[in-house]
Amino acid sequence: MSETTPNKQLLHLVFGGELESLDGVTFRDLDNLDIVGIYPNYATAYAAWKAKAQATVDNAHMRYFIVHLHRLLDPTGTSA
Template sequence: MSGQETGKQLLHLVFGGELTSVSGVEFKDLDALDIVGIYPNYATAYAAWKAKAQGSVDNAHMRYFIVHMHRLLDPETDAA
């Protein structure tokens, strides 16, 4: 992945795992987290997230998340 053809690179992390409760965000086993990948923009991260989320639909405790890494790296920038 070389990044976007145009525009600023905005990194996103997609990861997931089994939660201890469907109403929280505490993971059952941190060693078993599924690090899907780091993506150069939200659109590709969303596509990866959607594929993983739909693939785990039979397990109510399994959740996947998108982390806006670019906001952590440069908190002064409020880019989408």
């Protein structure tokens, strides 16, 4: 990429919540999901995920996830 071409935007969503069980991914209360934010790349999403995961380490049922929104928006990966 040249210096004038911006990096490709690859959106990622970071969210979490308390799970009903450690064996699955069913949230205890959907109304209380923690939507951390949407980030322009994986590196910044990972930093946000890690901060939230570490802040809630004392609650074994609390889990945070990174969703690759760019894959949902363009599942074929053909956009420029």
